[in-house]
Structures are given as structure tokens and as C-alpha cells.
Amino acid sequence: MKNTIKLRAALFLSMTIAMSNGVGAAGLPNGKAIYDSTCVACHSTGAAGAPKLGDSGAWAPRIKTGPVALYATATKGKGAMPARGGNADLSDAEVHAAVNYIISQSEPGAKGTAPKASKAFAADTVKQAALAPVAAEPAGPAAGGATAPGTNVNTFNRLMRPPAQRNLPPPEDGIHDPANDGTHSLQPPLTAFAPLAKSNDGNRVDWVKSLNDDKINPRYDRNDPNVKPMVMDMNIVREVKGSMPDVVYPHKQHTQWLDCSNCHPAIFIPQKGANQISMAAILLGQKCGVCHGKVAFPVSDCRRCHSKSKPLPVKAEAKP
Ligand code: HEC
Ligand code: HEC
Ligand code: HEC
Ligand code: HEC
Structure with a gap:
């Protein structure tokens, strides 16, 4: 059980971002209903110069400022927009839910654009x-x-x-x-992920870089906010037959999120070369594939694992 809790670090992290609106069991604020009762008057018509719901062009630069900034302006008011849309009875959570709803309908690729x-x-x-x-x-x-x-x-x-x-x-x-x-x-993921470092694979976030740039601060232990990870900087090179670059397995980038016991000894015997690893096994969800493709970047990002180029083949043989 302990293992799975820590193993969830990456997944848990993206879920907490996605659900930072506090999805409680009861009393869940309904963003659409709040929008329909308080915000619709201006945001569906563009009255007073309000950016219209679904107008991704008008919302894109605002969404870029991040959800926290939008929550703040919607709560305090801005220009012709009154605080809390003019309804002082709305709680912070209700205003946030309405903002989330507006964003979900107005970001690129949302309803409004297609x-x-x-x-x-x-x-x-x-x-x-x-x-x-x-x-x-x-x-x-x-x-x-x-x-x-x-x-x-x-x-x-x-x-x-x-x-x-x-x-x-x-x-x-x-x-x-x-x-x-x-x-x-x-909260829509595009908004949550906007400030984070980009990657071309998986959910398009470079989580390693985001962590190193202090863009995210995941809790290492679910129950104790003060526990710090025990980071170990040790690379293990796995030579690969054929032309594919060798695999460098970095302990550092893993132990920043994970506990030694997440991998040792259930997935890997802690001894260099003692484990048989193949792409077939990884694609079947074993070895590195226990996480990669599920809670960590997927197999399509070849060069992130196969990162050590081989020395060029000896020319002497080709030219007698
Ligand atoms: C009386 C009209 C009016 C009502 C009602 C209203 N808005 Fe607005 N809203 C505006 C206008 C005008 C702007 C543009 C303000 C600017 O950029 O100067 C705006 C901008 C915003 C923004 C973007 C803020 C930013 O930082 O760019 C958000 C988010 C927002 N409204 C949310 C809401 C929510 C949520 C509600 C309902 C709870 C609501 N609004 C109700 C007029 C309104
Ligand atoms: C994400 C999985 C993972 C985590 C977490 C992890 N390791 Fe490893 N560890 C590996 C892999 C893969 C190897 C290489 C095994 C091989 O080459 O067959 C390895 C090898 C080792 C080795 C053998 C080194 C050698 O030269 O023989 C030691 C010792 C080790 N790990 C200790 C640790 C400790 C201590 C921690 C926690 C601080 C840790 N590992 C966390 C995956 C992990
Ligand atoms: C999560 C890390 C990871 C990713 C991503 C990855 N590989 Fe691998 N790959 C490995 C490991 C580990 C091995 C085993 C190396 C060894 O023999 O110890 C391996 C082995 C291989 C081998 C040698 C034959 C075999 O099946 O074992 C080939 C070829 C290969 N990978 C191609 C690819 C290609 C092409 C991609 C991208 C589509 C890719 N790999 C993505 C980790 C990865
Ligand atoms: C227990 C889960 C787990 C296992 C098993 C695992 N990884 Fe990872 N790995 C992660 C997580 C989580 C990250 C950081 C998040 C991300 O990059 O998606 C990561 C990051 C990495 C990185 C860092 C990339 C960078 O940008 O610095 C490399 C390289 C990598 N893994 C290779 C491997 C290889 C090779 C194996 C198998 C030998 C392996 N991993 C096994 C979870 C795992």
C-alpha cells in the first residue's frame, strides 16, 4: 500500500492540479448554473465589453495569465466587471467554479471554436x-x-x-x-498546464523540468507535508545492441518523486546488469513500462531514455 501511495506521486500531482477546485463530497459548486444565473448577462452578449463565452480569441490572452489570476480578477472585479459579477453572495469557490466553466467553454479547441x-x-x-x-x-x-x-x-x-x-x-x-x-x-487541464514546461509527448508537460524550475511542488508524503525526498544521483547505462543509442537510467530524476522501495526489489534487483529489460517487456507494462506510458512520459519519446549516442563505427573495416 505504501508503495502505491508514493508511486502515485506523478499521477496524484496532475490530479490535484486538475481538481484544485476542491471537489468535496457534498456542496459541489456548479459552474454552469452560477454562470447562467450571474455571469451570462454580460458574458453571453459582450455587454460592457465583456469577453464572450466561447470566443477563444478574446479569452486566449486572459487564460494565459493562469487560473489563479483569473479567479482573483473575477472575485475583485476589473474595469466594467463588478466584483463577483455583482453577486456578493457568491463564495470564492462558486466564483472559481464559474470561471472554470467559462474557461472550459472558451479555450482553444473548446466548443466556441469548433x-x-x-x-x-x-x-x-x-x-x-x-x-x-x-x-x-x-x-x-x-x-x-x-x-x-x-x-x-x-x-x-x-x-x-x-x-x-x-x-x-x-x-x-x-x-x-x-x-x-x-x-x-x-479545472480544465490546458489552463492548469499552461504555465508548465512543455514536452512533445504524453500529456505534453515536461514534469522533470517543471519540478526543477519550481513550477510545481508535489508533496512527497501524502500524510506529512514536511517529508522531503531522498534524492540519489546515480546514472546506470544500459547498452543496447544495434544502432539505437544506449539507455541512461537516471536515479536522480526518479528519486525526486519516488521512494527506493517503489522499484527495489519488486521491479528491479538493485544491481547493475542483473535485470533483463527489453522494449517488448516495457510495451507490455513491465520494468520501465510499469510507469512509463502510464504515470510518466510514454515510450514514444525514444530519445529521452535512449540518450547516450554510440561512438561511430570504426572506419578501418569499411576501407581496406
Ligand atoms: C456587468 C457585466 C459583467 C458581469 C455580470 C460579469 N462580468 Fe466578467 N467581465 C466583464 C467585463 C466588462 C470584463 C472585461 C474586464 C476588463 O478586461 O477590463 C470581464 C472579465 C472577466 C474575466 C477576465 C478577467 C481578466 O483578468 O481578464 C473573468 C474571469 C470574468 N469576467 C468572470 C466572470 C464571472 C465568473 C462572472 C459571474 C460570476 C462574471 N464575470 C460576471 C463584465 C461582467
Ligand atoms: C524508478 C525505479 C528506481 C528507483 C525509484 C530506484 N532505483 Fe535503484 N535502480 C533502478 C534500476 C533500473 C537499476 C539498474 C538495474 C540494472 O541495471 O539491472 C538500479 C540500480 C541500483 C543499484 C545498483 C547499482 C550498481 O552499480 O550495481 C543500487 C545500489 C540502487 N539502484 C539503489 C537505489 C536506491 C538507494 C534508491 C532510492 C534512493 C533507488 N535505487 C531508487 C531503478 C530504481
Ligand atoms: C522508458 C524508457 C525507454 C523508452 C521511452 C524507449 N526505450 Fe527502448 N529500451 C529501453 C530499455 C531500458 C531497453 C533495454 C536495454 C537493455 O538491453 O538493457 C531498451 C531497448 C531497446 C532496443 C533493443 C532491443 C530490445 O527490444 O530490447 C531497441 C531497438 C529500442 N529500445 C528501441 C526503442 C525505440 C525505437 C523507442 C521509441 C519508440 C524506445 N526504444 C523508447 C528503454 C526505453
Ligand atoms: C516507478 C515508476 C517508474 C519506473 C519503474 C521507471 N520510471 Fe522513469 N520516470 C518516472 C517518473 C515519475 C519520471 C518523472 C516524470 C516524467 O518525466 O514523466 C521519470 C523520468 C524518467 C527520465 C527522466 C527524463 C528527463 O527528462 O530527465 C528517464 C530518462 C527515465 N524516467 C527512464 C526510465 C527507464 C530507462 C526506466 C527503466 C529502467 C524507468 N525510467 C523506470 C517513473 C518511473
């Missing part, structure tokens, strides 16, 4: 949610694609999604139930 595709997709996900309410992966869109014209056949493959379809807001990501009110109060 209404048709999104609607088809949302309809799909509703169907899916009805069929398989506990499905953890958006396995359905592939099948749904057949019934929804214009849906990309590759949407089932998260690695092949075009940028506008990555890290979609919760109501449209195919994982959350769009019919559930709670979904609309979750």
Missing part, C-alpha cells in the same frame, strides 16, 4: 457514459467515430491527436461525464 466537432464528440461521450459509466479510457471514440461523421478515426490514439484536441476540458475529454454538474466545475 462547435460541430465538439457537439458530435460530446454526444458520443454521453452515449458512452451511458453504456460504460466506469470506463477509465476513452476507448469508445473509435467505435463512436463510425456513427459520428467527421470524427477523426485516430482519436482513439492519444499520441496522434492534433494539438487542439489534447488535454481537452473535462466535459469534452471523453473521460468525464459531460451530463454531470461536477464535471463543469473541474
Whole structure:
């Protein structure tokens, strides 16, 4: 149990960002309902120069300032916008939920910019949610694609999604139930990830760099905020046959998040060369694949593991 708790560090981290709005068991603020009652007057019409819901061009520069800044201006007011949209009875959490809802509808790739595709997709996900309410992966869109014209056949493959379809807001990501009110109060990942270092793979965040740049500060121990990780800087080079660069396994980048016991001895015997590792095993979710492709960057990012180039082949043999 202890192992799995620590192992969750990376996953837990992205979830806490995604759910920083405090999803309590009861009294969940419903962003859409609050928007519809208080904010809609200005933000649906553009009255007083308010940026319109779904107008991603008007919202993009604001969303870039980060959710915390937007929560602050929405709470305190800005220009022609009154504090809390003029409804002093709204709690901070309710204002935040309404802001989250606005962002989820207004960020690039959200409803406003591609209404048709999104609607088809949302309809799909509703169907899916009805069929398989506990499905953890958006396995359905592939099948749904057949019934929804214009849906990309590759949407089932998260690695092949075009940028506008990555890290979609919760109501449209195919994982959350769009019919559930709670979904609309979750913070959209694009907003949460915006200030973090970028990567080309996985969820498009370079978590190692984000950690080193102090952009994130994950708690090492779930129960104790003061526990610090025991970081060990030791690289292990695994030579690879053929032309692929050798693999450098870095203890440093792992022990910044993980406990020795997450890997030793259940996944790896702590002795250089004692473990048989192959790409086949990794792709099957064993060895490095226990985490990579699940809670750490995926196998498609070859050069991040295969980072040590080999010396060029000896020329003497080719030229007698
Ligand atoms: C009386 C009209 C009005 C109402 C009601 C209103 N807004 Fe606004 N809102 C505006 C205007 C105008 C701006 C643009 C302010 C500016 O940039 O000077 C704005 C901007 C914003 C921004 C962007 C702030 C920024 O830092 O760029 C957010 C977020 C926001 N509103 C959220 C809300 C929420 C949430 C509600 C409902 C609880 C709401 N608004 C209700 C008029 C309104
Ligand atoms: C993410 C997984 C992971 C974590 C966490 C981890 N290790 Fe390792 N460790 C490895 C791998 C992989 C090897 C290489 C095994 C091989 O080459 O067969 C290794 C090798 C070792 C070795 C053998 C070195 C040698 O030269 O023979 C020692 C000792 C070791 N680890 C200690 C630790 C300690 C102490 C910690 C915690 C501070 C730790 N490891 C955390 C994966 C991990
Ligand atoms: C999470 C780290 C990681 C990633 C990402 C990764 N590899 Fe590997 N790869 C390894 C390890 C570890 C080995 C085993 C090295 C050894 O023999 O000890 C390996 C071995 C290999 C081998 C040798 C044959 C075999 O199957 O063992 C090839 C070829 C290879 N990788 C190709 C790739 C390609 C192509 C990609 C990108 C699509 C890739 N790898 C991505 C870690 C990784
Ligand atoms: C117990 C989980 C776990 C295992 C097993 C694991 N990793 Fe990782 N690895 C992580 C996490 C978490 C990170 C940091 C988050 C991220 O980069 O996605 C990471 C980061 C890395 C990095 C750092 C990349 C950088 O930018 O500095 C490399 C390289 C790497 N892993 C290679 C490997 C290889 C090779 C293996 C197998 C020998 C392996 N990992 C096994 C969880 C694991």
C-alpha cells in the first residue's frame, strides 16, 4: 500500500492540479448554473465589453495569465466587471467554479471554436457514459467515430491527436461525464498546464523540468507535508545492441518523486546488469513500462531514455 501511495506521486500531482477546485463530497459548486444565473448577462452578449463565452480569441490572452489570476480578477472585479459579477453572495469557490466553466467553454479547441466537432464528440461521450459509466479510457471514440461523421478515426490514439484536441476540458475529454454538474466545475487541464514546461509527448508537460524550475511542488508524503525526498544521483547505462543509442537510467530524476522501495526489489534487483529489460517487456507494462506510458512520459519519446549516442563505427573495416 505504501508503495502505491508514493508511486502515485506523478499521477496524484496532475490530479490535484486538475481538481484544485476542491471537489468535496457534498456542496459541489456548479459552474454552469452560477454562470447562467450571474455571469451570462454580460458574458453571453459582450455587454460592457465583456469577453464572450466561447470566443477563444478574446479569452486566449486572459487564460494565459493562469487560473489563479483569473479567479482573483473575477472575485475583485476589473474595469466594467463588478466584483463577483455583482453577486456578493457568491463564495470564492462558486466564483472559481464559474470561471472554470467559462474557461472550459472558451479555450482553444473548446466548443466556441469548433462547435460541430465538439457537439458530435460530446454526444458520443454521453452515449458512452451511458453504456460504460466506469470506463477509465476513452476507448469508445473509435467505435463512436463510425456513427459520428467527421470524427477523426485516430482519436482513439492519444499520441496522434492534433494539438487542439489534447488535454481537452473535462466535459469534452471523453473521460468525464459531460451530463454531470461536477464535471463543469473541474479545472480544465490546458489552463492548469499552461504555465508548465512543455514536452512533445504524453500529456505534453515536461514534469522533470517543471519540478526543477519550481513550477510545481508535489508533496512527497501524502500524510506529512514536511517529508522531503531522498534524492540519489546515480546514472546506470544500459547498452543496447544495434544502432539505437544506449539507455541512461537516471536515479536522480526518479528519486525526486519516488521512494527506493517503489522499484527495489519488486521491479528491479538493485544491481547493475542483473535485470533483463527489453522494449517488448516495457510495451507490455513491465520494468520501465510499469510507469512509463502510464504515470510518466510514454515510450514514444525514444530519445529521452535512449540518450547516450554510440561512438561511430570504426572506419578501418569499411576501407581496406
Ligand atoms: C456587468 C457585466 C459583467 C458581469 C455580470 C460579469 N462580468 Fe466578467 N467581465 C466583464 C467585463 C466588462 C470584463 C472585461 C474586464 C476588463 O478586461 O477590463 C470581464 C472579465 C472577466 C474575466 C477576465 C478577467 C481578466 O483578468 O481578464 C473573468 C474571469 C470574468 N469576467 C468572470 C466572470 C464571472 C465568473 C462572472 C459571474 C460570476 C462574471 N464575470 C460576471 C463584465 C461582467
Ligand atoms: C524508478 C525505479 C528506481 C528507483 C525509484 C530506484 N532505483 Fe535503484 N535502480 C533502478 C534500476 C533500473 C537499476 C539498474 C538495474 C540494472 O541495471 O539491472 C538500479 C540500480 C541500483 C543499484 C545498483 C547499482 C550498481 O552499480 O550495481 C543500487 C545500489 C540502487 N539502484 C539503489 C537505489 C536506491 C538507494 C534508491 C532510492 C534512493 C533507488 N535505487 C531508487 C531503478 C530504481
Ligand atoms: C522508458 C524508457 C525507454 C523508452 C521511452 C524507449 N526505450 Fe527502448 N529500451 C529501453 C530499455 C531500458 C531497453 C533495454 C536495454 C537493455 O538491453 O538493457 C531498451 C531497448 C531497446 C532496443 C533493443 C532491443 C530490445 O527490444 O530490447 C531497441 C531497438 C529500442 N529500445 C528501441 C526503442 C525505440 C525505437 C523507442 C521509441 C519508440 C524506445 N526504444 C523508447 C528503454 C526505453
Ligand atoms: C516507478 C515508476 C517508474 C519506473 C519503474 C521507471 N520510471 Fe522513469 N520516470 C518516472 C517518473 C515519475 C519520471 C518523472 C516524470 C516524467 O518525466 O514523466 C521519470 C523520468 C524518467 C527520465 C527522466 C527524463 C528527463 O527528462 O530527465 C528517464 C530518462 C527515465 N524516467 C527512464 C526510465 C527507464 C530507462 C526506466 C527503466 C529502467 C524507468 N525510467 C523506470 C517513473 C518511473
